[in-house]
Amino acid sequence: MMKKKSNGYGKMSESSTTTTTSMPTIEEEEVEWEMRPGGMLVQKRSDNVKDLPAAPNVRLRVAYGALRYEISVNSSATFGEVKKILTAETGLQPDEQRVMFRGKERENGHYLDMCGVKDRSKLILIQDPSSIERRFIEMRRNAKIQNAYRAISDVSMEVDKLVDQVSAIEKSISNGVKVPEVQITTLIEMLMRQAIKLDNISAEGDASAQKNLQGKRVQKCVESLDVLKIANAKVKPVIVTTKWETFDPPPSAPKWEFFD
Known part of the structure; x- marks a missing residue:
């Protein structure tokens, strides 16, 4: 609304008054934060899977001594889940495995994407020396x-x-x-x-x-x-004796009497 008023020189000057209207307050959504490996502070992952977009799968190349494996796993999986997959490939139990990425051993709770693992990344699998001794003792x-x-x-x-x-x-x-x-x-x-x-x-x-x-x-x-x-x-022993049966000699032949 414009109003006119007189100044000291008898001139009319225009002044404006601005009416301020209060904007509706938008309630900010509370965001939870968590610390990731390496000291990075990121938004906490939701426990509700429906709230999260589907993470893509990545192919990982795993070197275990002279053997080579290629596995597919979700990019948001943990290294502990990778070890479970490698159990079926190598026969090593998860607690017998040590997984290296970029020269560092990764813990079970570390996430692949947060550690920089991408498609075709290379991991190195090493059998835990203590597990070798345990397996030998078990054998x-x-x-x-x-x-x-x-x-x-x-x-x-x-x-x-x-x-x-x-x-x-x-x-x-x-x-x-x-x-x-x-x-x-x-x-x-x-x-x-x-x-x-x-x-x-x-x-x-x-x-x-x-x-x-x-x-x-x-x-x-x-x-x-x-x-x-x-x-x-x-027990009284049984004595077996053989008794022979004897027979009388046959009578002599009869003498025949002859008559004239």
Whole structure:
């Protein structure tokens, strides 16, 4: 609205008055920030996947010794997720892997895009030296367990044969047939040899349970033989004699009387 007023010289001058209108206040959206690897402060990623645009996939070249791999992964993935993919390729567990990019080892929580990883970027995979030692120890432990299983299996097969002999002796004595004592004594000695073999086997876990089972079998057989040894001593041997039947000599031929 324009108003006219008089100045000191009697002239009219125009003055303007400006009416200010208040603009509607736009409420600013609160933005959360987070620190990324390398000290960069960026807007925090939303937990709601729908709020984020789809990140493109990138192809990565991975060198592992003399081997070369190429994998595809989302550009917003972490190095920990890359390790999980490499597990299927290399057989190394994630905790056994060390991934290098641009001369630096990257942690599991580092994001690919934030570290500058792009399509066709090259990563270097190294097996953790401590995991090599752990794997070697695990291999030795597994080999020891397998050796224990084989040794116990060999003893089990021998015990099976001896158990059959014990059953045969038991059957003979129950039928009243006396068994030579040396046969029982020898069988006990053979069982004790198997018991010694079991004692020399170093086993643990399931192998230890199998070892104890075979030890109980041997002990049971020895105890059975001790009982059979006493029962065998009470068996009276059967004496078989051959009696020949004798026959009287045939009568002499009759003399014929002749008549004139």
